[in-house]
Amino acid sequence: MRFSTRGRYGLKAMFVLAQHYGKGPLPLKQVAENQGISEAYLEQLIGELRKSGLVKSVRGAQGGYLLGKAPEKITVGDIIRVLEGPIAPADCVVADDADICDQADRCVTRLIWERVRDSVSEVLDSVSLADMLAQASEIQGGSPQCQPISQ
Amino acid sequence: MRFSTRGRYGLKAMFVLAQHYGKGPLPLKQVAENQGISEAYLEQLIGELRKSGLVKSVRGAQGGYLLGKAPEKITVGDIIRVLEGPIAPADCVVADDADICDQADRCVTRLIWERVRDSVSEVLDSVSLADMLAQASEIQGGSPQCQPISQ
DNA sequence: CAAAAACCAAGTGGAATAGTAGGAATTAAA
DNA sequence: TTTAATTCCTACTATTCCACTTGGTTTTTG
Numbered sequence: 001m002r003f004s005t006r007g008r009y010g011l012k013a014m015f016v017l018a019q020h021y022g023k024g025p026l027p028l029k030q031v032a033e034n035q036g037i038s039e040a041y042l043e044q045l046i047g048e049l050r051k052s053g054l055v056k057s058v059r060g061a062q063g064g065y066l067l068g069k070a071p072e073k074i075t076v077g078d079i080i081r082v083l084e085g086p087i088a089p090a091d092c093v094v095a096d097d098a099d100i101c102d103q104a105d106r107c108v109t110r111l112i113w114e115r116v117r118d119s120v121s122e123v124l125d126s127v128s129l130a131d132m133l134a135q136a137s138e139i140q141g142g143s144p145q146c147q148p149i150s151q
Numbered sequence: 152m153r154f155s156t157r158g159r160y161g162l163k164a165m166f167v168l169a170q171h172y173g174k175g176p177l178p179l180k181q182v183a184e185n186q187g188i189s190e191a192y193l194e195q196l197i198g199e200l201r202k203s204g205l206v207k208s209v210r211g212a213q214g215g216y217l218l219g220k221a222p223e224k225i226t227v228g229d230i231i232r233v234l235e236g237p238i239a240p241a242d243c244v245v246a247d248d249a250d251i252c253d254q255a256d257r258c259v260t261r262l263i264w265e266r267v268r269d270s271v272s273e274v275l276d277s278v279s280l281a282d283m284l285a286q287a288s289e290i291q292g293g294s295p296q297c298q299p300i301s302q
Numbered sequence: 303c304a305a306a307a308a309c310c311a312a313g314t315g316g317a318a319t320a321g322t323a324g325g326a327a328t329t330a331a332a
Numbered sequence: 333t334t335t336a337a338t339t340c341c342t343a344c345t346a347t348t349c350c351a352c353t354t355g356g357t358t359t360t361t362g
Binding site: 001002003007008011012015076080084085087088089090091107108109111112113115116119120122123124127132135136139 | 152153154158159162163166227231235236238239240241242259260262263264266267270271273274275278283286287290295
C-alpha cells in the first residue's frame with residue numbers, strides 16, 4: 001500500500017514550484033537538483049502534470065515550469081490523481097466505474113475499501129500547496145526533502 | 152495506491168472462515184471455490200496467515216483451517232499487515248524504522264504521508280471480522296464477494 | 303549562432319504480482 | 333491397512349509496473 005515515486009516526486013516538485021510561485025518559470029534542472037531526483041525521470045512526470053493543467057511551461061532559454069494555478073487552488077489529491085491514477089485501494093471502488101462490480105450491494109469487503117478510499121481522499125484533498133508552504137515556514141527551514149537519495 | 156490481491160483475497164478468505172467460526176475446520180478448497188480464487192495461490196497466502204497465528208490448521212482428511220482467535224479479536228488491519236506489510240504510503244513513514252529519514256523533522260511531504268498512514272490504519276483497525284459478519288447480515292445475503300473472477 | 307531549456311519516444315534492468323506445477327507429509331475413514 | 337482428503341513446501345513462470353536512461357528535436361533568449 002505504497003504510493004510510488006511518481007506521486008512522491010511529483011508532490012515534491014510541485015512544492016518547489018509553489019515556493020517559487022510568482023517569481024517566473026523555474027527550470028526543471030533546479031527542481032531536480034533541489035530534490036536529488038533524476039531530471040530526465042522528473043521530466044516525464046512533470047509532462048503529465050503539464051497536460052493536466054496543474055503546471056505551465058515556458059520553452060526556450062530562461063524558460064522552465066510554473067504552477068498552473070495559485071498554491072491555494074492545488075491540492076495534494078489533485079497531484080496524486082494525475083500521477084498515480086484514481087485514489088482507490090481496490091479496482092471495485094474506483095469512483096467512475098463503480099458498477100464494475102456486479103455484487104456491489106451484497107459485498108462486505110467492498111465497504112472496507114470504500115471507507116479507506118474516502119478517508120485517504122479526505123486527507124489528500126484537504127491539504128493544498130499553500131497549506132504545505134505554511135507548514136514549511138512553521139518548521140524551521142522546512143523543505144519537502146525526505147531521504148534525498150532513495151525517497 | 153492499490154492493495155494487491157494478496158490482501159484482498161486474504162481478507163475474503165478470513166471472512167469466510169469467520170462465517171464458519173465454531174463449526175470446525177474448513178478445507179481451503181471450499182474457501183477458494185466460494186470466492187472464485189485459485190486454491191494453490193490462496194494456499195500461499197493462508198500459509199502466511201497461519202504463521203502469524205491469525206489462522207490455525209488441521210492436517211489430514213477432514214482437516215482445514217480455522218480462525219486463530221474469535222472474530223471480535225481479529226481486525227482487517229491485522230490481516231492486511233500480514234499479507235501486505237506495514238501500512239504506510241511511503242517508506243519514510245513505516246512505523247518501525249521512522250528514523251530512516253534524516254530530514255524527518257524538516258520534511259513537509261512526510262507530514263502528508265503520516266496523516267494518510269494514520270487515517271488508513273484507523274479505518275482498518277476499527278473493523279473486526281465480527282463487525283463484517285454483522286454488516287453481512289444487515290445486507291441481505293451478504294457475501295464478501297466482489298467481482299468473483301478478477302477481484 | 304550558441305546555449306538553455308522544454309518536449310518526445312523508445313529502450314532497459316529489476317522487482318513484484320499472480321499465479322502454476324509437482325510433490326511430500328499427515329490424518330480420518332473405509 | 334489402504335485410500336482419499338487435506339495441509340505443507342519449494343520452485344518455476346509470465347506479465348506488468350517501476351524507475352529510470354538514452355538520444356534525440358524544437359523553441360527561445362542573448
